[in-house]
Amino acid sequence: VDERTDQLTRLGGLAFTVAYAAFIGWLFARQPQTVAQITGGLAATIGAYRVDDQAFADGLRFFRADQFVEARMAFARADPAIRDANTQFYIAYSYYRQGWGRLYHDDALYAEGLSAIDRALILAPDGRLVVDDDNLQIRTGEELKAELEAGRRRDSSDFNPMRVFRERK
């Protein structure tokens, strides 16, 4: 009986150690910043992570009313672990819309937008991100990323006076 208990203990210990080491490896790779990101990330690995629908709806309402700071706060509440591609897309879009200007774009906001869309593209299955929202002119991750990158680029088109007639997407 002792021999059997010993073997079971050793086997249990090995399983525990492998799981603990895998958790530490995951932490090193993901670099979570909050407890919510840790728990959300772990839940996402077993497919149990869910976005808070009410908070997402609030965020969408603020976003459509051009209240971008409020929208991002609500989206952050909806996706505290930063695991949902769709929510991250809207966060990136909010930075784009807030930073957009007829004469110039806000580089700092566009940079935040780029970080958000990069996160969204990483989270999207196979890197393909298409948002089904008729209110948006940009509906794919690639288009939004290109738009944000173009806004941060310095080239001759920046001096084109016709740019004042451009419309925000």
Add this chain to the structure above:
Amino acid sequence: VTIAVREAFVLPAAFLTVLLLGSVRIAQSTTLMPPSAFALVLGLLLVRIAVQSGTLAPDRLLAESRSALANVNGAVVLLALWLAAAQTLAVLIPESGLPRIVFGVFLLILLINTAAAAPDRIRLLRSLAVTFGTLFLLKFVVLRELSAPGTSGLKRVLQTLLEGLTLGALLQPVSHAAASYLALLTLVLFLVALFLLPARTIERTGVLVKQRIDTSLERR
């Protein structure tokens, strides 16, 4: 069963916790830093000294007489010990500048010197406790206090002078207050886990010597 619990649960958990706690760097954002290549080399030296001093008897973790599963547990303990040793030493090395180089070189020389001195288990544990304690005070009290933003005019002046004299090579990025507590916890946990390792006892050494004598007599 007690030995199995220690080898399969307690020691791996303790060493992996040291690896995790030692990797936390709290500044403006929290990052987890795995041990550098240099720290891994230092960690290997520390494991070697632990074996040499009898703090760790590797034949009590890996041996032909043990079952395959027990040997796997033993190998896991050895691997975890190496990583934890590397991470513990990494915790004691400052983040940047001249202190990083000086502390790194000092630790390398100290470990080589300890290996040459060949201390026994008790002396090694005492020596490590003193070394870790001193380096902890230097990094988390002296250097941290020197690098912390000045609250008084005099401190700011002295800090500016020091920065000018050392061309900015001495001062460190200011860490969060919690970083010191985490580092202390890491060091204490590592020393406790080191103490719990299966050691080479006099009785055990006697058995090994007897086995060696018996084998050589049989050969004759």
